[in-house]
Amino acid sequence: MNKKAVVSVAVVVAIIAALPVLGDNYLMRLGTMFGMYATLALSWNIIGGYAGYPSFATAAFFGLGAYTGALLQGAGVPMPLAWVAACASAALFAALLGLAILHLKGHYFAIASLIVGEVLVEVATSWRSLTGGGMGLNLPVLRMGVEAQSRLFFWSMYTLGVLALLMNWLVARSRLGFGLNCIRQNEDASAMVGINTKRYKVMAFTCSAVLVGGAGAMYASWVYYIEPPDVFDVLTSVKPIVMALLGGAGTVLGPAIGAGVFLVMEEVVWRNFLDVHSAILGILIVALIFLLPNGLLGLAIRRRKAAIVARLPTLAKRRKA
Amino acid sequence: MSDLLTLEGVSRRFGGLLAVDNVDLSVGRGEIVGLIGPNGAGKTTLVNVITGVYRPSAGTITYDGRRIDGMKTFRISRMGVARTFQTVQPFPAMTARENVMAPATFAGKSQGIAEARERAEEALEFVGLGDARDALASELTLAGRKRLELAKSLAMEPKVLLLDEVNAGLNSTEIDEALDLIRKVADSGVTIIIIEHLMKVVMSLCSRIVVLHHGGKIAEGTPDEVRNDRSVIEAYLGNRYASRSAGEASDG
Secondary structure (H helix, E strand, O other), X not given: OOHHHHHHHHHHHHHHHOHHHHOOHHHHHHHHHHHHHHHHHHHHHHHHHHOOOOOOOHHHHHHHHHHHHHHHHHOOOOHHHHHHHHHHXXXXXXXXXXXXXXXXXXXXXXXXXHHXXXXXXXXXXXXXXXXXXXXXXXXXXXXXXXHHHXXXXXXXXXXXXXXXXXXXXXXXXXXXXXXXXXXXXXHHHHHHOOOOHHHHHHHHHHHHHHHHHHHHHHHHHHHOEEOXXXXXXXXXXXXXXXXHHHXXXXXXXXXXXXXXXXXXXXXXXXXXXXXXXXXXXXXXXHHHHHHOOOHHHHHHHHHHHHHHHHHHHHHHHHHHO | OOEEEEEEEEEEEEOOEEEEEEEEEXXXXXXXXXXEOOOOOOHHHHHHHHOOOOOOOEEEEEEOOEEOOOOOHHHHHHOOEEEEOOXXXXXXXXXXXXXXXXXXXXXXXXXXXXXXXXXXXXXXXXXXXXXXXXXXHHHOOHHHHHHHHHHHHHHOOOOEEEEEOOOOOOOHHHHHHHHHHHHHHHHOOOEEEEEOOOHHHHHHHOOEEEEEEOOEEEEEEOHHHHHOOHHHHHHHHOHHHHHHHHHHHHHO
């Protein structure tokens, strides 16, 4: 990304941050959802987009973060500290889980990562003494006005989304990002050119979990009540993948754009077709991904690639001469 | 002169199949050693064992005075053991330059992206791909991708280079160019172990040839010695031909 792009992204980020000025509660709720969706999609992008490992573990990290935050807040830990602890627990969990399942590839990895969330649902449901089981957990109510609360959660969630964007940008520019790019394209050759593939994959998996754990905890604080099927919902794993693919997986901005587009579609469809909204949303998503295999950002990138291909014939001729 | 790479009693078993059987091999600094043998003789497996893709089931491998058997592939690469794959293994969605920057960044001694880029361009220039540096790897010709493999290996600044059939699938002009290139690499001081089916290549390049058959070493020597070795002729052309050619040799 060049300087101009960075500046324009910074401007857009600042404009969205000023959303509370409008004072519309519905927009604030959407803004908070956007921050959360962007966090999830951008986080997934590190393991799924850069490293090419189709992780369905997002719900597991999200739920784990939600329960960590809820339990700590219940025990009297200040809310911000509980959020940080949720990030840490999700990151630690991802690192250990990664060591166990990142040798699996493709579908096998996808299934293994999907099962993790299901296992955690069972744990959260059965461990009644700690989690309240199927009854769920109530969180302490904040002593502040409704508007102040909606501002607080919007800015918190949005900050998390911006951090996720920053993380993507840093990873993309680092050795880690370069290495993950290699791993996605050819893992055997990556080891041969000196990349510690296992370590890089575990790092990517951890990056893909840390902020998701925080988002889970913020969500719990935001809605005051969590239960296993809600925070470990498999859709929490699926939606970020759709968003990332929609915007452009493996790009810095793509997943954030995808999160915005997805949110708008979800709201519009849900409001107008209440009965069949998931069916229509599903068809829309399939159509978009089918028509834009490289995502919305892919449109721009494909044009650049076409220019390179056009230069090739001359290269071939020169070599023969 | 101490040997750069020494294999002692190296075996690799896959279930009931002994793919590499008790192979001893030592390669001196600056040597070009040919590794030949019929299909399925265990040549590529041996390369995979040396580079840490497979652990040896038995035996020891010493490189530059250090045991490397059981080490991870990326560590062995970083110590200066480079290899090209029999089937080319580029990063298809990256340009040629980015492909070569990967080993320069992760296995070479480059500090930072700028230096890795410079090293990559040198390597591409060396193999004659300087003009194609911005082309995607997936869009190069087969000969181009083979050169790219070589450039990737060279960007690691290796001490020993294992070339696994770099010439397979090339036409005779391309092979001659590749031969010049390999000589140029050898002249720069890199030790080379080359797996090859084309006798023309092996005979003209190598000072020493090792022959594998059914995983075991059946002969070793100069090109001439190996060419007239009875067990080698038997392995390639069968028992009857071997005795006939032995008869001719004693007649003549």
